[in-house]
Amino acid sequence: MMANQGALHWMRRNLFSTPFNSILTLLSVTALVALIIPLLQWAVFDAAWRGTDPESCRVASGACWPFVRVRFDQFMYGLYPLAERWRVDLGVGVGFLLAGMMLWPRFPGKFWIGLSLLTVYPVAAIILFGGGLFGLVPVSTNAWGGFFLTLVVSTFVLTLSLPFGVLLALGRQSKLPLVRFLAVGWIEFWRAVPVLVLLFVVIIMFPLFMPPGFEVDKLLRALIALTILMSCYIAEAVRGALQSLPRGQYEAAEALGLSYPQAMLRVILPQALTLSVPQITSIFIGLFKETTVLLIIGFFDLLGMVQTASTDPRWMSASTVATGYLFAALFFWVCCFAMSRYSARLETKYRQTR
């Protein structure tokens, strides 16, 4: 009885406080019902759930989930050979394990885990995924695809852009005018250019810059392009953090007689990098979403795989395409939402400790 009264009171205060608010509430409820009911009807109640062939979708008027089930492995691994997929599982699994240790509060030995994540792990993972060494069957990067490619591209680009981004940020803060000029010009120019154009530039022009006979893998070229761009964005995040450090930190480091590299490595950067973690996380979320543009230049990331699969004539229908997009959207949404929650939590934590 009390709870009921509480709910009524709450509704009167928050939903029906004025006539105008009551109209708004009714309109919102109508809009919500008009959107959600057909969506649920299509995605759940009228959907085909069982079966593994296109025929099972023809009888249903809603979504075509068997399409996602049949193609699921391709959405995850792309065209990576079936017999070698354990390498992807192993590499990605170890990466998640290490990253989990890093994100876990108060996990021991974070410095060494972080260092190996930035140095040993990428090299080991590339060898494991690409093969050709230690008796591993070579797997061409053309076969890399699906969510695996999204993960590889976003994590490698982040790892590569962190050091370059820090260097660019320091360059922008440098006392040497030439260094400052070059860093500002570089950062501002690339930030003014679309990622897709930069990808085309590097993929088409890079081979022309190189001596004849020197070939760079197309995926590596795409990684270089994304790294150029991401390091500029990270540089801006780090610069913001550098500027927000109290002037006394720089002066104290200098007063202790520390050299420039010592002051940066031991006093300034550890603080600045910690401060810029939330912003770097949101840059990473942007990068994670941005990897989808790779499909325009001929790679098959998660969205690219869905796109190709939905043009398969056996499955082709409006509801199959829509189901594929819904699956990809849910997948991306869960990843990005989780990361943005994590970043928001860190931000409140820093604000409390400062």
Next chain:
Amino acid sequence: MSQSGVPSSRLARKIRDLLPQMLIMLGVALLVYFVVVTTRENLAQLGVQSGFEFLHKEAGFAIAQTLIPYTEGSSILRAFCVALLNTLLLAVVSIGLASLFGLGIGIMRLSSNWLVAKLGLIYVEIFRNIPVLLQIFFWYFVVLRSLPGFADSFTFAGFVLNNRGLYFPTLQIDDWSALFSGGWHLVVPHPGRFEYEGGFALMPEFLALALGLSMYNASYIGEITRSGFLAVARGQYEAASALGLSGYVIFRRITFPQALRVMIPPLSTVYMNIFKATSLAAAIAYPDIVSVFVGTVNNLVGQPIEIMLLTLATYAAVSFAIAWAMNSYNRRIQIQERGE
């Protein structure tokens, strides 16, 4: 930055700083020299021409949407202008729609109505966390593909919508000197043999891009709007209500202008992002700079260096123009302190 701890004279410091800068300059110059020489060798080996003469050649290809007169006989330079205008049209429409939606979402999030505020939050969290390319594909391959065909088009007050696009009535000016005495007439789209004719048509690719870009970026603008209004001191609103001003006047004259001051810098970033994201047009073949110039023209002429340089310069120029315009607007509306 004195390393030894011994205070050095200004001159000595300048000389010491000169050395690393000269080394860096030398390094950059060497790198540029190396790249230019190898590129020239490679191009000579491939037999690629250089220079911008190709811009005056005949284009010889059609473009699906042209805002200025263009035929297959026009020059490549003209094709470039057509593509640039298509990009700019998409950017302007997307920025306008995103601002409108975003303002609405931001105000919803601040509503005292719990449900309305939550709906705003849900919108932001859904649209911000899904890649914009996926949203564009959704509009293009799912929503716009399921629109009715030519025969069953939706028509409303001269507007026509079907799976070929959105058709507008346009104003045709016949005689500029008689502008106010009937020197114009309205061209309303009417059914032709295969599609609607007359008026102005926006192709489905344009609609999908404009919808995708504006709804995705509206989530960011919504958050910017919200924090802008939250930054306006509560007393401002209270003082205005105490003066007996109506809700609309308070919004229009008191809270919105002050919120705008906080909103402009982050808005300028979003506007630049929207402009840059128009290049995603290449994914569904809307004839923007990337698909026409980097795609078609590059395949035709095969002069990647010139084409890429021109594309980079164009995007950088427009981005800087947006940043500059937003900056000067920002400077104009900031509070002018005494003595400034």
